[in-house]
Amino acid sequence: MKQAGRAPGLSLKRQLLLWLLLPQLVLWLAGGVLAWRVALNYAEKGIDQSLTQSVRSLARQVKPIGSGLLVDFPRAAQDILEQDPTDRVGYMVSSPPGRFVLGNGQLPPPPPGITIDAGEPLIYEAKLAGKPVRVALLEVNYGEADAPQRLRVQVAKSLAVQQRIARELVADILLPLLVLGLLLGVLMYAGIARGLRPLKRLEAQLGDRAGRTLAALPPIELKEAPQEVHSLAAAVNQLLDAVRRSLSQEKRFLNDAAHQLRTPLAGLISQTELALQETEPQALKERLGKVHAGALRSAHLVHQLLSLARTEAEVSLQPLDLAALAREVAREWTPRALAARVDLGYEGEDTLTVAGEKLLLRESLNNLIENALRYAGRDARVTVRVLRQGTEAVIEVEDSGPGLPESDRARVFERFWRASELPGGCGLGLAIVAEIAQRHGGGASVHAVQPSGLLVRLTLPLPGLKT
Structure with missing residues (x-):
């Protein structure tokens, strides 16, 4: 009701x-x-x-x-x-x-x-x-x-x-004051009405925008208005700008999802059609294997897209032990590292408290370790570090793999950009890492390691400390 x-x-x-x-x-x-x-x-x-x-x-x-x-x-x-x-x-x-x-x-x-x-x-x-x-x-x-x-x-x-x-004396004093008070009241009414005209103009401008879509709303413009009305108009413009950014992010997410899911879904459809036409068990098994690989790739892409959408939402920062979280995530990836013959280890602080969103920071660590394990190659070393540097907490994931040329390192945080054609990736992992760092008031960077390898670094501000 x-x-x-x-x-x-x-x-x-x-x-x-x-x-x-x-x-x-x-x-x-x-x-x-x-x-x-x-x-x-x-x-x-x-x-x-x-x-x-x-x-x-x-x-x-x-x-x-x-x-x-x-x-x-x-x-x-x-x-x-x-x-x-x-x-x-x-x-x-x-x-x-x-x-x-x-x-x-x-x-x-x-x-x-x-x-x-x-x-x-x-x-x-x-x-x-x-x-x-x-x-x-x-x-x-x-x-x-x-x-x-x-x-x-x-x-x-x-x-x-x-x-x-x-x-008589009181009447001689108060009657003129009463007349002056009435005159002052009339003048105040006229002054208030004149002073509130900018609010009427603001109301009219907002009313003119009632039938438009949010994305097409132009900013409010007031040429002559008191400072308070200008501040109100500026606040409304900020709100409209935030709404436009939110709609733009949503539209971009939908476009990215539609674009990226189109190819793997088309591949799945074609493989299932071919599988339906196969009569040989071996050939049918190969087709089903390709369908399975395509489904895994699509599931990974959907997961990454949802993670990307999650990073664009508001972040609720809570105190957490970043060092303990990094060790926990590294232990979770240890079986896969052993299967890939990669030496995965942790170095750094025993405990380091930061203000952050635990799920997002866990997602960034998962993406960094997953990328390192995928591209470092067999017999490589991957090291996860959590360090304190001045007023910042630093997360580093270093591998001893082939690394990236300098021209490619400048593009690693772009969405859907991939430096390798190895199967399984979708070009969103490091973009998600950079977005999570930005949402926490920090940043992300990539560096070459000598003699070979790559180091991805995240910096997060420590609570209560200013740079």
Whole structure:
């Protein structure tokens, strides 16, 4: 049952707008709270200054005369204090402090425990009729030296004006910022839309390639685009190039397989047709022997082609003991070497750890030893070596056979190239060896041996060491 695809999330444009506008909104709200606190603070300072002036002025209107008081507080001044019903100013004169003398209401005393110095105004907050007020208090001394007295003057003002001033100030600050924020949001939307146009062009180019085969896909070209979009296009081009290389390798493998299998299969068909026409047992046996040899040759070719295809796949490198692997493969070939009267031996390190694919390295050793045994000839010597040279591990297979001329040594790693017409070979063994070495980050080379013979060398990088 086909599973439903996951629904797409927010578009890139909306995500960018969200992450750009959300911090702006948070900063706007934080700015509003900060502006409100600042506005309240400045309004409080203004009220305190006004109350201080009012309480000093009122205190000057109360003049002590002997042991009494003369209150020069005309009705006009009282009307000015009481003209704003929403922000009514309360005042009270008391002597001794707290005993009402005159005023428009009983004002709350200062908080307990506060020391009041004569002649120095005191500002404090209190509640009057359940509403918060700001009170300024000033005490003055009067009377005779033998009968001192103290006069307290209080002026109170509600905090409504403070809050109104703060609201007006915050509105004057935040409304222009809100308008600027909206304008900035529009500009950001337009800028994001313009910045994402290269992605739209990239999408259009990819859409134009939807109906084409992968091998015929041209690279994506973006003339004017940000660096990130160029990087994305370059990554897509690399992917397309890798796909093209993979298809090319697959096509080449199929072509090689078809070309190389055509001849032995045609030979098998012709030999079986002739065998079917034979009546003599001896002649029939000879024909069947040729069919068997052709089948073995075809099986070997198929094995080599599959090995070649395997080397072109991704290689998973794991730590392994290369010296132990070489000794193991050499022991496996010992019976065949004895049958061919070839002295097969191993020299080199007892243990040497490399990062490699065991199956591929075993295949390369099999191909090297098989080639040496086939072409070295009887009574030859074949030596397998695993050595450490600096930052590299070296695999060598040396034989004492006739060797190769210098002109042929340059072509030994080409596919399907053969230096000898001896039966059994297909020209892929050393090509597979070179491909395996390359897949492991190393290389392959061939050298002449004096007085005669051939040496094939593979180099592999040692793990954790750099050249």
